[in-house]
Amino acid sequence: MAVDTTTSQPTATAAGGDTPARGPRRTAGTPGRLRLALGKHWYAWTLVAPVVIVIAVLVGYPLVQGLYLSTTDANDKNSEKQIGDFLHIPASYKNVGLSNYTDILFGAHTNFWARLGWTVTWTVSCVAVSFVIGLTLAIMLNRKVRGRSVYRTLLILPWAVPAFVSTFSWRFIMNNDRGFLNHALQALGLPTFDWLNDPTMAQISVVMVNVWLAFPFVMVAVLGGLQSIPGELYEAAEMDGANAWQQFWNITLPALRPISSTVILLSTIWTFNMFPVIFLLTNGGPGDETQLLVTAAYQKAFTGLRQFGESSAWGVLILLILVVFAVVYRRSLRKQGEVW
Amino acid sequence: MRRGIAASALVAALAVSMAACGSSGSTSNNGAPAAGASVDPAKVSGTVTWWDTSDAKAEAPTYQKVIADFQAKYPNVKVNYVNVPFDGAQNKIKNAFSTGTDAPDVIRSEVAWTPELASLHYLAPLDGTLALDKADDFLPNPVAATKYEGKTYAVPQVTDTMALFYNKKMFADAGIAKAPATIDELKADAAQIKAKTGKTGMYLRGDDAYWTLSFLYGEGGDLVDAGSKTVTVDNPAGVKAFKTMKDLVDSGAAKTSVTDGWANMMSSFQSGDTAMMINGPWALATVNKGGDAFADKANLGIAVVPAGSGGQGAPQGGHSYAVYAGSKNVPASELFVQYMASAEVQATLTKELGVLPTRKSVYAQPDVASIDSVKFFKDAVDKAHQRPWIPEGGTLFAPLVTEYTAMLSGKETPEQAAKNTGDAYRKNLGWK
Numbered sequence: 001m002a003v004d005t006t007t008s009q010p011t012a013t014a015a016g017g018d019t020p021a022r023g024p025r026r027t028a029g030t031p032g033r034l035r036l037a038l039g040k041h042w043y044a045w046t047l048v049a050p051v052v053i054v055i056a057v058l059v060g061y062p063l064v065q066g067l068y069l070s071t072t073d074a075n076d077k078n079s080e081k082q083i084g085d086f087l088h089i090p091a092s093y094k095n096v097g098l099s100n101y102t103d104i105l106f107g108a109h110t111n112f113w114a115r116l117g118w119t120v121t122w123t124v125s126c127v128a129v130s131f132v133i134g135l136t137l138a139i140m141l142n143r144k145v146r147g148r149s150v151y152r153t154l155l156i157l158p159w160a161v162p163a164f165v166s167t168f169s170w171r172f173i174m175n176n177d178r179g180f181l182n183h184a185l186q187a188l189g190l191p192t193f194d195w196l197n198d199p200t201m202a203q204i205s206v207v208m209v210n211v212w213l214a215f216p217f218v219m220v221a222v223l224g225g226l227q228s229i230p231g232e233l234y235e236a237a238e239m240d241g242a243n244a245w246q247q248f249w250n251i252t253l254p255a256l257r258p259i260s261s262t263v264i265l266l267s268t269i270w271t272f273n274m275f276p277v278i279f280l281l282t283n284g285g286p287g288d289e290t291q292l293l294v295t296a297a298y299q300k301a302f303t304g305l306r307q308f309g310e311s312s313a314w315g316v317l318i319l320l321i322l323v324v325f326a327v328v329y330r331r332s333l334r335k336q337g338e339v340w
Numbered sequence: 341m342r343r344g345i346a347a348s349a350l351v352a353a354l355a356v357s358m359a360a361c362g363s364s365g366s367t368s369n370n371g372a373p374a375a376g377a378s379v380d381p382a383k384v385s386g387t388v389t390w391w392d393t394s395d396a397k398a399e400a401p402t403y404q405k406v407i408a409d410f411q412a413k414y415p416n417v418k419v420n421y422v423n424v425p426f427d428g429a430q431n432k433i434k435n436a437f438s439t440g441t442d443a444p445d446v447i448r449s450e451v452a453w454t455p456e457l458a459s460l461h462y463l464a465p466l467d468g469t470l471a472l473d474k475a476d477d478f479l480p481n482p483v484a485a486t487k488y489e490g491k492t493y494a495v496p497q498v499t500d501t502m503a504l505f506y507n508k509k510m511f512a513d514a515g516i517a518k519a520p521a522t523i524d525e526l527k528a529d530a531a532q533i534k535a536k537t538g539k540t541g542m543y544l545r546g547d548d549a550y551w552t553l554s555f556l557y558g559e560g561g562d563l564v565d566a567g568s569k570t571v572t573v574d575n576p577a578g579v580k581a582f583k584t585m586k587d588l589v590d591s592g593a594a595k596t597s598v599t600d601g602w603a604n605m606m607s608s609f610q611s612g613d614t615a616m617m618i619n620g621p622w623a624l625a626t627v628n629k630g631g632d633a634f635a636d637k638a639n640l641g642i643a644v645v646p647a648g649s650g651g652q653g654a655p656q657g658g659h660s661y662a663v664y665a666g667s668k669n670v671p672a673s674e675l676f677v678q679y680m681a682s683a684e685v686q687a688t689l690t691k692e693l694g695v696l697p698t699r700k701s702v703y704a705q706p707d708v709a710s711i712d713s714v715k716f717f718k719d720a721v722d723k724a725h726q727r728p729w730i731p732e733g734g735t736l737f738a739p740l741v742t743e744y745t746a747m748l749s750g751k752e753t754p755e756q757a758a759k760n761t762g763d764a765y766r767k768n769l770g771w772k
Contacts, residue, residue: 084666287746
């Protein structure tokens with residue numbers, strides 16, 4: 001999307017003498033910069049307009065609404081209602097400034113910091129493990145193995161199944177009385193685990209399931225990256241006497257950096273907000289041991305008398321965390337010479 | 341791409357902020373729907389959409405059959421039956437009611453929802469309408485849950501309370517003559533069952549706060565005292581109840597799980613892996629249907645929930661029919677509610693599903709009164725512990741289930757769990 005508006009002025013002025021036939025006719029006086037930009041690039045604006053409008057409606061409006069609600073005490077009771085065709089109850093919530101935020105961040109019984117701590121732990125472990133597994137599998141599949149396409153298809157399957165379906169299956173598999181996993185362990189004479197009922201075990205279990213869901217994306221992306229590394233590099237390295245490890249460390253990894261940085265950024269954002277796995281597997285339990293920031297916000301918004309104001313504030317805080325993360329991450333990559 | 345990253349961060353986090361986006365339809369018409377006190381039932385016409393939250397497999401077919409009878413009787417009224425899964429139904433109902441878009445005309449309202457929905461102005465008052473027919477015939481306890489600020493907003497459909505379900509054969513095998521009357525007896529029986537048969541005594545449902553209530557009442561405690569606006573869950577009785585539940589699990593008298601509690605409890609009880617569970621009449625359809633240990637229906641014993649040190653009691657639950665205040669078919673909806681809550685339909689539902697009727701006259705019918713579960717539950721329902729019928733009733737369970745599971749999984753002590761629940765209530769309700 002390189003609509004360059006900065007250079008339009010000189011070009012346009014130069015062309016001002018003899019107006020090209022296809023351009024709009026200009027009246028006397030120096031035209032404004034915006035008008036020039038619009039005039040020159042009207043086709044570009046027309047082309048992007050649908051996207052801009054759709055994003056404004058789908059993203060911008062709820063975002064602004066959410067920001068606004070987060071400064072109010074809106075809940076089920078005082079928000080606007082249209083009951084049938086006859087009864088309209090206008091909204092009666094009021095502005096409470098930033099008190100939702102201060103309650104969440106510094107309130108006496110806030111669980112924000114505990115949930116943030118777990119969300120970060122969860123995100124880091126999920127992304128790290130799924131990246132390592134995805135990378136390893138991609139490297140294995142990049143070789144000429146018999147039946148490679150079969151392996152690839154099978155390994156992409158977790159990605160192809162909708163997350164809620166596979167999460168439900170995992171919930172059955174991990175059931176401690178009747179689940180397949182404990183039956184299998186028992187049959188093999190191994191100790192069984194209380195997969196979803198023990199606080200620590202439940203945390204490990206949710207990470208396991210999410211890794212299972214997430215590694216195919218890493219694998220596919222990295223596999224694409226691997227196949228674009230020129231073979232000459234490896235040939236040259238071999239000539240210089242580099243062993244397999246040195247080749248991996250000095251050629252493969254640096255060549256994969258553009259792909260892997262994008263993959264890590266995207267996985268981090270997805271994992272940070274991975275609602276279905278937690279909600280369907282443990283519903284945040286036992287206690288709130290596996291409750292992420294998003295599922296905690298959901299709980300505020302959708303249980304009992306729903307607190308729209310407070311949960312919007314949670315949403316905005318989550319958004320801020322992710323924006324800050326994305327900006328910092330991008331900066332640090334740019335310092336390393338990456339451009340994307 | 342550079343710009344795309346920040347944008348994708350925005351989009352990713354957006355789902356959360358979208359959750360909070362309320363409705364903004366704002367056409368305000370004045371004028372009232374015609375209320376139908378003096379409507380002739382035969383002339384009523386319209387379409388009634390009913391959102392039913394009953395079990396889609398075990399119960400819904402019977403309701404659909406009853407609706408077919410209704411339509412045969414009143415051909416001018418078309419009933420649109422929709423089965424909505426109970427989990428999440430409350431949100432769905434509130435969302436539909438707040439905008440009026442695709443909203444149902446009649447809902448099956450859980451007893452605790454009625455005061456909340458009424459306080460939000462979503463329900464039509466039913467006093468003096470077609471819907472409330474022979475009001476004196478209803479049992480007083482279910483009726484109490486349909487009132488909000490003196491008006492009637494719902495008509496009782498079924499009532500329920502909880503009881504101790506036990507496997508008679510397993511009791512006999514272990515040499516136990518009768519169901520335990522107290523928690524101490526329950527522990528002793530469980531130990532005996534373990535010793536004689538190797539099976540676990542009881543399954544304690546660990547993922548639903550409703551299952552804590554009989555223990556709380558057993559110690560003389562309660563969640564809150566609505567009269568004095570006091571939080572009581574963490575008083576000494578409450579703490580004792582938390583300790584009792586934890587002790588049942590720690591001592592091996594009961595098994596539990598904090599995920600999939602319902603399915604685990606039912607399959608464990610039905611397959612004869614555990615000898616007891618605390619449950620309500622809504623479980624009867626499943627237990628009676630489900631072979632295994634209960635292929636012979638007579639094997640199921642039902643007894644009053646075991647008493648604690650401070651009393652004995654199980655919560656009163658149930659469902660009612662409520663009419664949406666914005667319904668375009670109010671008379672038809674009222675007529676439908678009248679029919680569904682009639683003695684005739686209640687008797688059918690009880691005979692087919694084992695649910696408990698809410699009309700005195702139905703209990704008096706000989707073929708209903710002879711049903712075992714009805715015989716037992718009739719007494720239990722009369723003695724059931726009333727819950728606080730306040731709009732905030734629905735907010736009480738979320739903090740409780742968090743602390744309950746935290747305690748059962750060993751993350752918190754009973755004392756901490758009780759205190760944290762109380763703190764959450766004080767914060768949510770603003771009570772002392």
